[in-house]
Amino acid sequence: MFNKGERKKITILGSTGSIGKSALDIIRTFPDHLKVIGLATHSNVTEIRKQIIEFQPQYVGIFDEKVAIEITNEFPQITVLAGKEGIIELATKEVDILLCAIVGASGLHPILKGIEYNRNIAIANKEPIVMAGGLITSKAKKYSTKLIPVDSEHSAIFQCLMGNKKNDVRTIYLTASGGPFYRKPTEELEFVTPEEAINHPTWKMGKKISIDSATLMNKGLEIIEAMWLFDLQENQIEVLIHPQSIVHGLVEFKDGSILAQLGPTDMKIPIMFSFTYPDRAPVPLKRLDIHTLSAITFETPNLTKFPCLRIAKEVAKTGGLAPTVLNASNEVAVQAFCDRKIKFTQIYDVVAKTLEEFDFSNYHYNLDTILEIDKLTRVKSANIIEKISQQK
Numbered sequence: 001m002f003n004k005g006e007r008k009k010i011t012i013l014g015s016t017g018s019i020g021k022s023a024l025d026i027i028r029t030f031p032d033h034l035k036v037i038g039l040a041t042h043s044n045v046t047e048i049r050k051q052i053i054e055f056q057p058q059y060v061g062i063f064d065e066k067v068a069i070e071i072t073n074e075f076p077q078i079t080v081l082a083g084k085e086g087i088i089e090l091a092t093k094e095v096d097i098l099l100c101a102i103v104g105a106s107g108l109h110p111i112l113k114g115i116e117y118n119r120n121i122a123i124a125n126k127e128p129i130v131m132a133g134g135l136i137t138s139k140a141k142k143y144s145t146k147l148i149p150v151d152s153e154h155s156a157i158f159q160c161l162m163g164n165k166k167n168d169v170r171t172i173y174l175t176a177s178g179g180p181f182y183r184k185p186t187e188e189l190e191f192v193t194p195e196e197a198i199n200h201p202t203w204k205m206g207k208k209i210s211i212d213s214a215t216l217m218n219k220g221l222e223i224i225e226a227m228w229l230f231d232l233q234e235n236q237i238e239v240l241i242h243p244q245s246i247v248h249g250l251v252e253f254k255d256g257s258i259l260a261q262l263g264p265t266d267m268k269i270p271i272m273f274s275f276t277y278p279d280r281a282p283v284p285l286k287r288l289d290i291h292t293l294s295a296i297t298f299e300t301p302n303l304t305k306f307p308c309l310r311i312a313k314e315v316a317k318t319g320g321l322a323p324t325v326l327n328a329s330n331e332v333a334v335q336a337f338c339d340r341k342i343k344f345t346q347i348y349d350v351v352a353k354t355l356e357e358f359d360f361s362n363y364h365y366n367l368d369t370i371l372e373i374d375k376l377t378r379v380k381s382a383n384i385i386e387k388i389s390q391q392k
């Protein structure tokens with residue numbers, strides 16, 4: 001619950017996206033307890049305009065400089081922070097919770113800045129953790145900044161670990177619905193369209209994560225995310241296909257006990273928990289009716305049919321800068337699939353070829369090299385995509 005008279009101040013980076021809008025729904029439900037301080041978007045002028053009018057933020061971050069000028073002229077009473085630097089500056093503004101819900105690696109600098117300013121960070125944006133998890137977590141430790149997971153599986157694990165000792169953990173299990181193509185014959189996968197890939201069976205999410213869910217790369221990214229957030233080894237994390245999306249995560253302890261977190265497939269629940277942690281508030285959502293649950297099933301993922309998960313597991317084991325390459329290459333490949341330059345199955349080909357061809361073994365792990373590797377990977381993957389699309 002919220003304390004009497006308490007009004008938590010919140011900034012949402014990525015407020016016009018799927019997570020951002022769900023977060024604003026929650027704030028709309030608890031206007032006496034939650035207050036928007038800042039909002040940030042890449043360039044969605046229509047949505048940010050509506051959000052400014054409804055939530056009256058003090059600050060708005062807009063990546064696109066032209067849109068920033070438009071909004072500055074329209075709303076002279078608010079402070080508009082423009083461009084990449086503007087989004088980073090927004091992360092320094094005083095709040096109780098900084099919700100990081102930007103998609104992709106662009107969220108890295110705002111997250112690092114938020115950590116430096118000791119904001120409580122509700123973290124949905126998984127790509128920066130995959131790309132630079134060592135950096136983010138060591139910085140969070142240095143500044144005693146709390147990172148509260150928002151990804152449903154990680155929120156589940158986080159909740160199962162509350163009151164338990166990390167040393168008692170044997171294995172954690174991240175569940176996956178399997179996405180829209182889990183039962184589709186393998187030979188049909190190369191013909192699926194971006195529209196079909198985005199149509200997730202159980203979750204309504206942004207474009208990138210929906211496609212990652214369809215390739216199962218999302219679960220691979222989540223393994224790396226979990227390694228950093230919970231300080232675990234790759235061999236302590238397993239993935240289970242669970243088509244009902246009711247159990248979001250499980251923790252097996254060394255005495256054989258397993259704790260699980262269950263809930264409706266609605267991101268508002270983990271978002272809300274990140275706002276109220278360690279307390280809970282009554283979210284007015286349809287409850288999970290335990291009486292009518294006829295089956296909860298789990299199976300081992302098919303890594304031959306979904307090689308993106310296999311390669312991500314290998315990368316998780318390799319560690320170092322390999323996840324940085326995996327993340328950047330996957331971002332570029334997913335975009336190329338959306339632009340119809342490559343087939344669905346070629347997302348894996350691009351990532352695998354990039355990892356194979358790119359010798360990053362001589363680089364040390366620090367912010368500069370992470371950024372350089374990220375940049376070089378994107379160029380390399382774009383070249384591979386170019387070659388693939390010429391072969392069509």
Ligand SMILES: NC(=O)c1ccc[n+]([C@@H]2O[C@H](COP(=O)([O-])OP(=O)(O)OC[C@H]3O[C@@H](n4cnc5c(N)ncnc54)[C@H](OP(=O)(O)O)[C@@H]3O)[C@@H](O)[C@H]2O)c1
Pocket residue numbers: 013014015016017018019020040041042043044045063087101102103104106124125126127150151152203204205206207208209267
């Ligand atoms: N959606 C889910 O259910 C879910 C679940 C778990 C984890 N996540 C993770 O949460 C993150 C967000 O996912 P999503 O599905 O909400 O994505 P989304 O719907 O695509 O939204 C992304 C948001 O980030 C903004 N944005 C993109 N680049 C930006 C930049 N450089 N500067 C400022 N804002 C920028 C976008 O603005 P525009 O609207 O202007 O493009 C939009 O508001 C991802 O990392 C995803 O993996 C999502």
